[in-house]
Amino acid sequence: MSNPLPTPNVNGDLARERRIDEIRQHAEEQGRLQVVGKQVIGAPFPKASPEYGYYQIPLLKEPPWTWEIPLYFFVGGAAGAAAVIGAIADYTGGNRELVRHARWIAAAGSVISPALLISDLGRPERFLAMLRVFKPQSAMSVGVWTLVGFSTGAAAAAFAGYLRDRYGASLPLRVLENAGQAASLAFGLPFSNYTGVLIGATAIPVWNRNAQSLPLHFGASGLGAAVGILELLGHRKNRALQALGLGAAIFETLEGALIESRGHRHLDPLKRGPSGWITRTGGALGGPVPTALRIASIFATENRSQSLRRWAAWSAVVGSLLTRIGWIHAGHVSARDWKLPLAIGTERE
Amino acid sequence: MSVTAFLTDSTLCIGCKACEVACKEWNGVDEDGLEWSGFSYDNTGAVGASTWRHVKFVEQPPAPGLGGNAGESASWTFSSDVCKHCEEAGCLEACPTGSIVRTEFGGVFIQPDVCNGCGYCVTSCPFGVVERNQKDGRAFKCTFCYDRQKVGLVPACAKACPTESIKFGEIEDLREKARSRLAELRRRGIEDATIYDPSDTSVRGTHAMFIVRGDPRTYNLPPSPEAPTKYLKKAWASSAVAAGLLLAGTLAAFISDGRRNGR
Numbered sequence: 001m002s003n004p005l006p007t008p009n010v011n012g013d014l015a016r017e018r019r020i021d022e023i024r025q026h027a028e029e030q031g032r033l034q035v036v037g038k039q040v041i042g043a044p045f046p047k048a049s050p051e052y053g054y055y056q057i058p059l060l061k062e063p064p065w066t067w068e069i070p071l072y073f074f075v076g077g078a079a080g081a082a083a084v085i086g087a088i089a090d091y092t093g094g095n096r097e098l099v100r101h102a103r104w105i106a107a108a109g110s111v112i113s114p115a116l117l118i119s120d121l122g123r124p125e126r127f128l129a130m131l132r133v134f135k136p137q138s139a140m141s142v143g144v145w146t147l148v149g150f151s152t153g154a155a156a157a158a159f160a161g162y163l164r165d166r167y168g169a170s171l172p173l174r175v176l177e178n179a180g181q182a183a184s185l186a187f188g189l190p191f192s193n194y195t196g197v198l199i200g201a202t203a204i205p206v207w208n209r210n211a212q213s214l215p216l217h218f219g220a221s222g223l224g225a226a227v228g229i230l231e232l233l234g235h236r237k238n239r240a241l242q243a244l245g246l247g248a249a250i251f252e253t254l255e256g257a258l259i260e261s262r263g264h265r266h267l268d269p270l271k272r273g274p275s276g277w278i279t280r281t282g283g284a285l286g287g288p289v290p291t292a293l294r295i296a297s298i299f300a301t302e303n304r305s306q307s308l309r310r311w312a313a314w315s316a317v318v319g320s321l322l323t324r325i326g327w328i329h330a331g332h333v334s335a336r337d338w339k340l341p342l343a344i345g346t347e348r349e
Numbered sequence: 350m351s352v353t354a355f356l357t358d359s360t361l362c363i364g365c366k367a368c369e370v371a372c373k374e375w376n377g378v379d380e381d382g383l384e385w386s387g388f389s390y391d392n393t394g395a396v397g398a399s400t401w402r403h404v405k406f407v408e409q410p411p412a413p414g415l416g417g418n419a420g421e422s423a424s425w426t427f428s429s430d431v432c433k434h435c436e437e438a439g440c441l442e443a444c445p446t447g448s449i450v451r452t453e454f455g456g457v458f459i460q461p462d463v464c465n466g467c468g469y470c471v472t473s474c475p476f477g478v479v480e481r482n483q484k485d486g487r488a489f490k491c492t493f494c495y496d497r498q499k500v501g502l503v504p505a506c507a508k509a510c511p512t513e514s515i516k517f518g519e520i521e522d523l524r525e526k527a528r529s530r531l532a533e534l535r536r537r538g539i540e541d542a543t544i545y546d547p548s549d550t551s552v553r554g555t556h557a558m559f560i561v562r563g564d565p566r567t568y569n570l571p572p573s574p575e576a577p578t579k580y581l582k583k584a585w586a587s588s589a590v591a592a593g594l595l596l597a598g599t600l601a602a603f604i605s606d607g608r609r610n611g612r
Contacts, residue, residue, distance in 0.1 A: 054569035055388040055394075057394045061474070064468035064471050065468055088603050094607065133446065133447035138443050140443065189596055193595075194588055199472075200587075201577045202473050203475040204472055211583050213587065215585075239606045243606070247602075341475070
């Protein structure tokens with residue numbers, strides 16, 4: 001019964017040929033290729049052409065980041081802005097409780113941020129690999145050193161402040177506290193918005209098209225979130241916070257209007273599909289909603305005003321988080337758009 | 350030690366995938382694409398963490414004469430894709446660990462023992478070449494057979510190529526070869542042959558040139574790839590403005606609030 005001739009290659013080839021026919025037949029019947037699981041123009045005899053690219057296979061790879069990264073963008077933005085608020089409030093003789101709370105937000109961010117990054121990288125020692133060089137041309141390298149400077153400063157300021165409150169002032173504590181606060185201010189300023197540079201300077205079309213506006217956008221979003229968290233901690237009568245929250249919300253409103261008014265195809269992921277709805281919801285909650293609530297709170301009675309500001313705070317915080325999630329999600333959608341890097345169908349302005 | 354390059358001539362490629370196999374064998378790259386993608390005889394669709402050479406099967410409806418097939422068969426052209434080893438490499442600039450380096454041969458090399466898997470190079474490659482490995486999360490791509498070049502050997506793919514579709518050599522020699530090959534093809538009536546080596550964009554040329562027929566976009570070769578470092582200036586300027594506004598705004602808010610409170 002057995003065949004004495006060694007013919008596995010031929011049989012194998014035949015089986016594989018049959019498999020291709022099967023895939024094509026399936027594609028003809030179902031209108032989609034089962035292996036890659038998507039519909040292609042011209043299936044089962046897909047055309048490769050300038051019009052269709054290479055079988056509409058996306059050129060770019062999607063960002064490989066996990067859920068920690070948008071959360072890190074949110075935490076870092078809020079913590080950076082909180083450190084700035086805390087330091088300036090301290091220097092201008094602001095409310096002590098506000099200074100203390102702002103410092104604790106910054107300190108919490110200084111611990112959560114590296115934790116999120118390490119969790120994304122998978123192993124703690126991998127974080128250290130980023131500390132062996134400093135590369136000004138890499139936004140991530142600049143960012144990680146900013147994070148290190150910020151975290152050290154913010155944690156030192158909060159820790160020294162805590163010891164001083166508990167055990168009384170002493171010279172070393174004051175030095176540590178002041179130096180930490182100065183560092184958290186200096187590093188907090190870029191830390192609150194550098195994530196906009198990080199994703200702006202990439203090959204992902206929707207991100208690099210907005211390289212110029214992203215840092216401002218993320219900076220305003222972070223400020224809105226920091227103000228919101230401070231208000232939720234009870235600082236709902238502070239007029240400086242109200243002014244900052246209003247400024248951030250108005251800026252975010254303008255940013256949203258700017259995105260909506262531009263019709264370029266590269267911006268579609270910010271407006272269409274799930275990523276579009278997340279970005280739009282985030283934009284509304286971070287911009288127009290808190291703007292309206294804050295303006296209303298200026299003219300409202302004392303109790304009513306505080307309640308309006310609490311709602312504005314919640315809106316800004318949730319909006320900031322959704323904005324980061326939406327932008328990252330939009331990056332994925334943009335990378336999957338096979339037409340963009342091939343400059344196909346991008347003429348619509 | 351000279352600056353080297355690949356010249357992949359798709360008009361000579363027969364789609365045998367010997368380059369893919371040789372690459373996997375030499376570099377110990379994981380298996381993938383054992384199932385057909387359904388796009389002609391392409392298995393993997395693109396280069397990636399476990400596909401450092403990738404043969405593209407550009408299949409078109411029967412057109413007698415094109416691709417040398419019988420009139421009733423599909424018309425084929427093939428092209429072996431690979432990391433472009435850009436002159437201004439997005440991945441190299443973006444890498445925050447210094448894992449990605451430029452070798453003495455001009456190639457772009459990821460040192461696997463330094464890579465921390467941050468994935469920033471993946472988002473920074475305008476050709477979608479670099480990819481994170483699913484097993485340990487580190488980034489992988491064509492090494493330009495750095496180890497082989499070090500000891501004077503030709504990269505595995507070029508060595509295995511039976512038709513010399515993949516040529517390897519000194520970069521200026523290859524540029525000259527590409528030009529004379531193009532002239533030769535034109536002379537033989539193949540008018541649509543072109544050289545793909547984007548040197549007029551921020552990528553500033555590559556160490557992996559291609560000769561293809563027709564529009565390079567058919568081969569998923571982007572018409573104007575840009576190294577993301579191009580956007581850095583704009584983005585950092587925006588960041589500086591944002592930081593300035595934050596500082597000025599916070600100062601103004603707290604100082605005016607302090608005044609109102611009579612401090």
